[in-house]
Amino acid sequence: MYTIPHLVLPQVKDLHRIDVYTSNGGYDQIRKVLSGMSPDDVINEVKASGLRGRGGACFSTGLKWSFMPKSNDKVKYLAINGDESEPGSFKDRQILEYNPHQLIEGILIAGYAMGITKAFIYIRGEYHKWVRCAEDAVKEAYAKGFIGEGMKSAFGTSFSMDIIVHKGAGAYVCGEETSLMNSIEGERAYPRFKPPFPANKGLWGCPTTINNVETLAAVPPILAIGSDAYSKIGAAKHPGTLLFGLSGHINKPGVYELPTGIPLRDVIYDIGGGIPGGKKIKAIIPGGSSMPPIHPDEVDRVLMDNESLKEFGSYIGTAGVMVMDEDTDLVKVLLRLAHFYHHESCGQCTPCREGCGWMEKILKRMVKGDATTHDVDLLFSVASNIEGNTICALGEGAAWPVKGFLKKFRSEFESRVKPSREFFSLNVVHGKESTRNQLILTQ
Numbered sequence: 001m002y003t004i005p006h007l008v009l010p011q012v013k014d015l016h017r018i019d020v021y022t023s024n025g026g027y028d029q030i031r032k033v034l035s036g037m038s039p040d041d042v043i044n045e046v047k048a049s050g051l052r053g054r055g056g057a058c059f060s061t062g063l064k065w066s067f068m069p070k071s072n073d074k075v076k077y078l079a080i081n082g083d084e085s086e087p088g089s090f091k092d093r094q095i096l097e098y099n100p101h102q103l104i105e106g107i108l109i110a111g112y113a114m115g116i117t118k119a120f121i122y123i124r125g126e127y128h129k130w131v132r133c134a135e136d137a138v139k140e141a142y143a144k145g146f147i148g149e150g151m152k153s154a155f156g157t158s159f160s161m162d163i164i165v166h167k168g169a170g171a172y173v174c175g176e177e178t179s180l181m182n183s184i185e186g187e188r189a190y191p192r193f194k195p196p197f198p199a200n201k202g203l204w205g206c207p208t209t210i211n212n213v214e215t216l217a218a219v220p221p222i223l224a225i226g227s228d229a230y231s232k233i234g235a236a237k238h239p240g241t242l243l244f245g246l247s248g249h250i251n252k253p254g255v256y257e258l259p260t261g262i263p264l265r266d267v268i269y270d271i272g273g274g275i276p277g278g279k280k281i282k283a284i285i286p287g288g289s290s291m292p293p294i295h296p297d298e299v300d301r302v303l304m305d306n307e308s309l310k311e312f313g314s315y316i317g318t319a320g321v322m323v324m325d326e327d328t329d330l331v332k333v334l335l336r337l338a339h340f341y342h343h344e345s346c347g348q349c350t351p352c353r354e355g356c357g358w359m360e361k362i363l364k365r366m367v368k369g370d371a372t373t374h375d376v377d378l379l380f381s382v383a384s385n386i387e388g389n390t391i392c393a394l395g396e397g398a399a400w401p402v403k404g405f406l407k408k409f410r411s412e413f414e415s416r417v418k419p420s421r422e423f424f425s426l427n428v429v430h431g432k433e434s435t436r437n438q439l440i441l442t443q
Ligand SMILES: Cc1cc2nc3c(=O)[nH]c(=O)nc-3n(C[C@H](O)[C@H](O)[C@H](O)COP(=O)(O)O)c2cc1C
Pocket: 052, 053, 054, 055, 056, 057, 058, 059, 061, 064, 081, 082, 083, 084, 085, 086, 172, 173, 174, 175, 176, 177, 178, 210, 211, 212, 213, 215, 216, 392, 393, 394, 397
């Protein structure tokens, strides 16, 4: 079957303890980097590995790092995104709990590569357990001299970096990178306009890189096995391993580290143990709630990497695979999602603020049986008017599932509406006897 390299979540007991991590080769890669590689060597190695961000947008990590200015005129920052608030995404917390030192090592390597001396690990405030996991690991690493001034003697280097664990403000939008920066600065978590991009003007106006927890935890193994070997794991255009979060109607839900490009069918049946009660699949969301769904007729052909999913009108997102069986009411599913996005919209942009509310209202009408035929097209039109017209991608996150479900499961929505009997058009009739406006009923 597959060789599954456990690069991000190795199966080692108590790996979250620094002594266990170091006795399994932990912190060897930062030592190697500091003793013989230039910052550009590191960036080129990460670029060559083909690593792409695991936070949803799938952007090349090495390329992102190369955008940071080389000069040290200003302080440079790294923000590590552990907000993880999208429905269906629950994989970063596994790293914080089971392998936090690999994340810290990845942060130090990224810091050295970009000349960054301060990093913030941003974790959603309500995730007390994982905030504690991160704080404990950071404390242990400081005590060993692996973070901060101690690095100079521990690794015989002039480079040092500080890491601060920052509790988030408890909203989905805080995970959007510019909103996250406002939140760290103590401001309201409103997304910022781009440009300027964070590499030019980020935290407190200084150059900043934002990376997802899983992205940075993947860096030490890349240096350990080499970019060439890493680039050969999984799909060529989106290589490596991904932490797939399986949820919904599946026998063995959980987080599994698997190579990119694995067939969706294998993820569901071989890894996830199939659908409870042997039921059929009705729909699958492949990468967290913002991603358009996969139709059951497509399941046998879908490979789980970003480029392959594009052929089916979707994306890998955060690799949160949500499975829905044949008894699922997709109209109710979409209503639940629309409610989430409406609730989480920060309200800055009219299309997102109003559009998310309208989508929720239309879907509520459909669920109650009060919707009419034109509501199906109206729903699609509202979603289309949000997409591409907002400051941040929460708008797309709200619109894509709506458009995707309507494209692939239209009949399910049509079966929930009544004919548009009361569709009026206003016609002004100037009769001899009367100049009163009359409403002419048209179909
Ligand atoms: C509404 C919204 C929420 C987001 N939430 C997260 C999140 O919780 N974690 C994350 O890593 N990225 C999240 N992102 C994506 C980030 O903006 C950013 O692309 C990512 O952190 C970059 O890291 P990467 O290049 O390592 O993937 C979110 C984006 C949007 C629009």
